[in-house]
Amino acid sequence: MASDALRSQVAAKWQEAFGRLNKNEQGIAGLMAFSKAWNLALALLHPRKLDEPKEPADIDTIKTAFTVINAGRRLPFLLETFLEELQKHYYLVQMDVEEYMSRFEETEDPDFVRKLVLRLVAWFKHWAPMSELGTTIYSAYTLSFQTHLFSIVPPSFARGFKVLIASTLATSNSSTATSDSAIETDDLNAPIWQAFETLGLIDRYETIIATIGYEFIEQHVLEACTGEWSRPMLVELRDWMSDKVVPWMVLIYARGAANADEARVMLQGVGSRFDFHINKTLCDLRTREIFDIIIDFPESSGALYDLRDCLQRVDQRPALVKALRQANRKRLLHPGADTKLILSQYVATIKCLRLIDPPGVLLFKVADPIRRYLRDRPDTIRCIVANLVGDDSDSPDSLLDDTLDPSGTGGVGGSGTGGNNGQLLVNPATLVDDYSDPNWDPEPIDAGPEFRANKPGDVLSTLVSIYDSQDLFVKELQVLLAQRLLSIPISSSDQTSNAEIVEKIEKERRNVEILKLRFGEAALGVCEVMLRDMTDSRRIDAHIQGVQxxxxxxxxxxxxxxxxxxxSSLSMPGQFSAxxxxxxxxxxxxxxxxxxxxxxxxxxxxxxxxxxxxxxxVTVPPLEAAxxxxxAEKNTWSLEQLMEGVGGVDRGSALKALLTWIDHGVVEECVDEEREGLFRLVEVVKEKGEDEGAGGLARQGVAAQVQAQEAGGAGVQPAASAQQQQAEQMRVYWKFIEGMLTNLGGLPIDRIQSMLRFAPGYDQTVEQLSLFLEAARREGVVVCREGVWKLNK
Amino acid sequence: MKITVKHWHAVAQWRWDTGNSDPDDADGEGDVCGICRVPFEGCCPSCKMPGDDCPLIWGECTHVFHLHCLLKWLGTVASKQQCPMDRRTWVTAERRVGEASAPGPAADS
Structure with a gap:
């Protein structure tokens, strides 16, 4: 049983509470008044169903009631009771949510989500306490309502919300695009956004909203810019963004902005994030496309300018380098690609990356594998040189023209040897850092330690620098020039073609003059002599023809x-000799x-x-003529007799020469049994069809032999290529190698190389020596065991 | 069959007729100038163009040099106007046209 003390304590408490509620009224009148006020307040705040109308209440009565409650310091309890009521009735909202969401899940129609949101707002407003009751109760209500809401929405709501927002973005009104209208709220989607705001959805799902924005931008960029390289797209994209995205953003991020300036300030942060995203998306896209962009250069320069601008905002340079290197490895640097193709792509790469990154760091990083690969290709020099002198008719823009292109000057101070052109054609060796240059810039931060700045506008020197020395180029240049000059006839019977000859020689002379500026006078002195031989020959011939x-x-x-x-040991028979x-x-x-x-x-x-x-x-080479x-002496010859008759030529060229005549129908192979392997002159062409099969057969037989010979690599070229010359040169040193291997037994390659250095005129590198030894090993003259070379006995 | 040659674009090398080498020398390795050690068909170190621009000079002593090389040599005091090969006083030989083209060993080989 309770003690007396407890009893008196309870009594005291009760008295105190009673006094507080009853005030100083008589009897329990105060208590009655309080009770009335309490009931009134509760009835007012009671959460009802949507279709249940609110009880009409006089604002003054309510105010009085609340004052009474407040006076009794029961306001917190009232609030508590109200929130409890709210929770109890929240099943009504939940039912709605579940119904709408299940319908959304069935149809994936964002409209249900929209309806749900609007309905939720209706609930919210229906239950909200009057604003006259003060902000405390209102904010407590809002918080409570939102908390309950977030706790009951199913996971699919986030998805639905996303779709809904995406649909608002798609229908976003583009006509109100100017910045003045930024705070206008007559947008179609304004109500829904206000609903979101009311329900606190914007803050909760901010990441989703941002994602929608990013995705929208991404999609547009990909749609508008993929494969669209001819013009810069960045400006258009920015216009599009202020047209389409900014009005949408205003609703979200600049809600409640009083005027345009305020809105602008509020949008600044998020705007630059979106702008960054445009840059990044475009940059990624272009990075993916970079290889094809380079192929399309110069038609694709717009894309390159975009990329340049993007790279300044987005740090994607390593990604670009990586992507391009990968694409090059996959699509360019494989045996299936023509050297010419690789070269032209390399040149295009040089030009493109110069646009993107003038200091050339990107280029340096990308070019390295290409250069290494090109160095390993045997015909690279030949291709470069052929390109240089405009050998192939199908590529009208030869490197030489590039060299002369005045737009590529880049203001490089040069020795100025050749007037205007001297500036671009400076020998690369003279380009050292000028420390007194006031416009000097440090190397970019991502430049590696071995980075060497290439002066712009100097594609050719970049190509030449693939190799350590330019001697190889000069040699190949001479070989090529020799071939071309020898193919030009010295004189001709009619005037017009005579003019053509002069023009051809002049063209070569022009080429040589240009190349001289690059490779130096001394290196091409030989070419000068070759050209003079041509003109001298013409002069001499003219004189001799004049006499007889x-x-x-x-x-x-x-x-x-x-x-x-x-x-060649060919000697011309008969009248030719005469x-x-x-x-x-x-x-x-x-x-x-x-x-x-x-x-x-x-x-x-x-x-x-x-x-x-x-x-x-017919016009034929000398062997055919022979x-x-x-x-003409005798009608039937065997191949061996023929070869002997002209003083010994190799079988391949002999067959080829015979084939020419068989093609002309002048010679045919004898088909008779006893005269097999003989060829005879066709003085009279037989009737069609009579002997055709046999003749065709003969032709096929010889053609097959020719092909077999050619597969062996016996192409006839007037001038031996630089490579062949080198092999020829090495053959001289073979005697030395043979000698030292005989005397000293096995030797490692370094020893052989160092001993060969004593030989006069030896200038081969170890690599060249090892190639040579490798070739010798294939022929079976030497063997290599554990790095030691021995003669094969 | 009758064959008529209409036009023949041939290729030929020229070489000096120095008289003391076999004109049909198959290997084509010509002699070198005793002063600059460059083949006669090349040019002396101070020239760029071979041939008529850098001719040869024949001495009575049968020695042959690039004209420029020899003149430079004779221009030095140390030369004493002697042939650098045999130290006989240099006398330029008269070249007789016709003799040069005659095959076989030259008169004073």
Missing amino acids: ENVVHPTIISQHFWPALES LQQTYSTAFNTFKPDKRLKFLPHLGTITLHLELEDRDLE FIELF
């Missing part, structure tokens, strides 16, 4: 100034202290054949 007509028009060359021409003799004599009369030595396997001969039933005029001359 001769069908021979030789190009007379100074042997030490031309690349090593392939030697013709040569006549010309030599005439030459001797003109230049008494000089003699001529014909290189009979070079040049071309135009022949007129008179056969019994037909005449034929063969047909032999056929």
